[in-house]
Amino acid sequence: MDSEKVIRRDNDYVLHTYNRNPIVIEKGAGMYAEGPEGQKYLDFTSGIGVNSLGYCDLRWAEAVADQAHKLQHTSNLYYTGPCSKLAKRLCKRTGMDKVFFANSGAEANEGAIKAARKYSFDHYGKGRETVITLVNSFHGRTIATLTATGQGVFHNYFGPFNEGFVYAVAGDMESLKDLVDRHTCAIMLELVQGEGGVVALDPEYVRAVRKLCDERDLVLIVDEVQTGVGRTGTFLCCERYNLHPDIVTLAKGLGGGLPIGAVLLNSKVAGGMGPGTHGSTFGGNPIACAGANAVLDRLESASFMANINDRAAQLRAGLEKLPHVKSVSGLGLMIGIEFEPGVAAADVLAACREKGLLVLTAKTRLRLLPPLILTAHHVEAALAILGEVLAGFEPAAPAEGSQV
Numbered sequence: 001m002d003s004e005k006v007i008r009r010d011n012d013y014v015l016h017t018y019n020r021n022p023i024v025i026e027k028g029a030g031m032y033a034e035g036p037e038g039q040k041y042l043d044f045t046s047g048i049g050v051n052s053l054g055y056c057d058l059r060w061a062e063a064v065a066d067q068a069h070k071l072q073h074t075s076n077l078y079y080t081g082p083c084s085k086l087a088k089r090l091c092k093r094t095g096m097d098k099v100f101f102a103n104s105g106a107e108a109n110e111g112a113i114k115a116a117r118k119y120s121f122d123h124y125g126k127g128r129e130t131v132i133t134l135v136n137s138f139h140g141r142t143i144a145t146l147t148a149t150g151q152g153v154f155h156n157y158f159g160p161f162n163e164g165f166v167y168a169v170a171g172d173m174e175s176l177k178d179l180v181d182r183h184t185c186a187i188m189l190e191l192v193q194g195e196g197g198v199v200a201l202d203p204e205y206v207r208a209v210r211k212l213c214d215e216r217d218l219v220l221i222v223d224e225v226q227t228g229v230g231r232t233g234t235f236l237c238c239e240r241y242n243l244h245p246d247i248v249t250l251a252k253g254l255g256g257g258l259p260i261g262a263v264l265l266n267s268k269v270a271g272g273m274g275p276g277t278h279g280s281t282f283g284g285n286p287i288a289c290a291g292a293n294a295v296l297d298r299l300e301s302a303s304f305m306a307n308i309n310d311r312a313a314q315l316r317a318g319l320e321k322l323p324h325v326k327s328v329s330g331l332g333l334m335i336g337i338e339f340e341p342g343v344a345a346a347d348v349l350a351a352c353r354e355k356g357l358l359v360l361t362a363k364t365r366l367r368l369l370p371p372l373i374l375t376a377h378h379v380e381a382a383l384a385i386l387g388e389v390l391a392g393f394e395p396a397a398p399a400e401g402s403q404v
């Protein structure tokens, strides 16, 4: 079916909650997506940080297909191999003690909030349930995770929103301390705010947050839905900060393209979550877990991890030399690009797409989340297209009132 028909049918029948790019992706291989009429795109989005191994990695596809032929689902009333294998590997790799499997980032964060509140209830009783999150954070689209999301634009239409969430200014310890009282149960943060504009937290601040949590026995939840699974050059972004949270959530890149979320808990918070406290019909699905196990296989290789850091350095150095680039933010292969005034990220995105490069935006920045498998050649190709696109923008007009 040609692109035009697919787009028309989608517009007719799929609820219009997305601003889609006006292109159809029919298939993909490695770093490249292909359209029905043979269009080819170099993909620096990885489906928003999901396709860690690019499109249809052979071993990943085989692992998923083999599992589909063997056993696709059982419900959580029975034990299955891929689920327990993945849980063990995640714990060994991160130093956490237990895993709860969900199906998305929002669900993983819901599970994290529940586990934090349960810990607080068990140890301090009722009334100690407030979760502090950061301004400009993003934690998901369910009612609770929308409430947790510290951006006013998300707090419309769907109220009443949940009680028990307050927002601290990211990076500002005083703002955080002001909010802590006898009702506080947890602090939840992203180490690099993704949707909020690709902004990394300062390590000093993160250390101070951990200390505050220790002093007040608050549960520290780190939302690694976007930063986790190798994205920032270490398996967890926490490793870059030498941070040991009580709960870590994962999702996007974990399944290599299949829906899966995970709540990683230390023994302190895991203890309270006994039978009946939480559940998910699809959670721990054998096919999703087989896909995640295939992703972890690749991330075990030191050269695979080294490539992430090498390509990130290459990409950042190249980006900083491009016209109209004011600054480059983020960590590892989670990159934000701020342009000089007059260059809109949305226009750059559209122009890149025309030239066969797929990129993302986050707030006013251009955002790159390439698959972790990219090579030096792919980085050069993307930089060439971005350079060509940016050269097409007029030099910034002098600021009003300035002398020429």
Ligand SMILES: *Cc1c(COP(=O)(O)O)cnc(C)c1O
Pocket: 103, 104, 105, 106, 107, 109, 138, 139, 140, 141, 190, 194, 195, 223, 224, 225, 226, 227, 251, 252
């Ligand atoms: C994408 C994202 C979520 C939401 O994940 P979904 O799978 O869309 O529910 C939550 N937190 C962070 C940091 C994210 O980037």
